[in-house]
Amino acid sequence: MYQAFFGFDEAPFSLTPDTAFYYGNASHQEALNTLLVALQLGEGFIKVTGEVGTGKTLLCRKLLRELGQTDGFVTAYVPNPALTPTALRYSLADELGVQYHRNQGQHKVMQLINERLLAEKAAGRRVVLIVDEAQALSTECLEAIRLLTNLETEKSKLLQVVLFGQPELDRQLAQPAARQLLQRITFSHCLAPMDDTAVSGYLMHRLTVAGHTGPRLFPARVAKRIARASGGVPRIVNILAHKALLAAFGEGRAVVDRRHVDRAVADTESLARRKSRFVGRLAMLLAAATSAGAALFGAYVIAGPG
Ligand SMILES: Nc1ncnc2c1ncn2[C@@H]1O[C@H](COP(=O)(O)OP(=O)(O)OP(=O)(O)O)[C@@H](O)[C@H]1O
Ligand SMILES: [Mg+2]
Incomplete structure (x- = not known):
């Protein structure tokens, strides 16, 4: 839907594994x-x-x-x-x-x-x-x-x-x-996830294959934000890049900025799940650390210092 606006011949971030888009990271x-x-x-x-x-x-x-x-x-x-x-x-x-x-x-x-x-x-x-x-x-x-x-x-x-x-x-x-x-x-x-540099190259590569020739659509800081939010997983990169392009298109902007990516992240359920898993794990660690601390404190109180 934004293809003509950005000058693409085809969708750059489709989820289909198409070898024409293969990026040799x-x-x-x-x-x-x-x-x-x-x-x-x-x-x-x-x-x-x-x-x-x-x-x-x-x-x-x-x-x-x-x-x-x-x-x-x-x-x-x-x-x-x-x-x-x-x-x-x-x-x-x-x-x-x-x-x-x-x-x-x-x-x-x-x-x-x-x-x-x-x-x-x-x-x-x-x-x-x-x-x-x-x-x-x-x-x-x-x-x-x-x-x-x-x-x-x-x-x-x-x-x-x-x-x-x-x-x-x-x-x-x-x-x-x-x-x-x-x-x-x-x-x-x-297969390892991509690092920040690879994600940046990946975004540019897919845009080029899709026929994009204009100025850089994802500036370095924006690409880095996508890399961090996606954990370097190509499918999540595609989802975020697509949604960020939609957000930019909605505002009539020719370049994606950080807000567009933030909106894409907020709108992506799989990321919310990743985040909640992370928060869950953190809470468990904190609980474990707290109970270990409490046990140590109890032992200290019972045995007294030294
Ligand atoms: N090296 C790459 N170059 C270009 N696109 C890639 C690359 N790696 C992954 N992608 C893209 O990322 C998306 C997910 O890739 P793919 O479907 O192959 O993942 P998968 O590991 O098979 O996932 P699943 O575990 O769900 O089967 C696809 O759109 C694919 O085109
Ligand atoms: Mg697969």
Whole structure:
């Protein structure tokens, strides 16, 4: 709605993970490089974790694109793995273009997948299974994936797996039933939030991709305010930047100022929740400190000084 006013060709802060807007900040770029190198090396299991909104799905899509443009890779993408192990195997078969009938037993489907993996290997291609939202995988599905990566020739694995997930994935992998899989994860990366400089670069990058050419829309102090309020989490940066632009547009201002960001922050529920969690934790700490102080004081009174 403010696109024409600011001279954008498209919305700069949409919440859709669109690879055209990818900004290679340190943590994302490091993750992407790690993934590409590890996959080239033939690593069997790679894990990328990150808090909600830190850019896992975008990175997933970026990886799919990169591998799509690299000779020697075939990818299978499972975006939503809240599936049964059977559905997961069908999904892999579909992605690989394996022909099968639903009334064929699972053993047969596995055999067909294995044949396809061997054929890809013979053609000199690596097959990579990429799972987003991996924290939603059941223990049974984690085990099914582990069994899939058991398919191998004498020299190498036939299937490489990349898991993208929220931090709960680590807790799931720590369960006794998933230990075998955990042991096989040789490369992992945790996506960090952006620092102030990265947020500033991120804002400018997304504006440029959206077609903005005019003067700086988010001056340095304003960008810093967004960085601090968002904790450097890209999705929250997008929400705040969008709302701040709306506020500036509402006033007919061509540049965003601090008040616009403050209004965006006040209007953003997820931030209120972050803040109330923080206040809650602070209150608990204060209560603990107060009761420890009271106990010490009591001991002092009872025992007397010295
Ligand atoms: N490096 C980046 N460059 C450009 N945009 C980014 C980057 N990282 C994240 N974003 C943007 O931030 C938003 C959230 O990213 P994304 O949906 O990938 O997060 P997520 O980690 O998958 O979240 P969830 O845990 O909820 O699945 C998207 O709009 C995405 O385009
Ligand atoms: Mg996601």
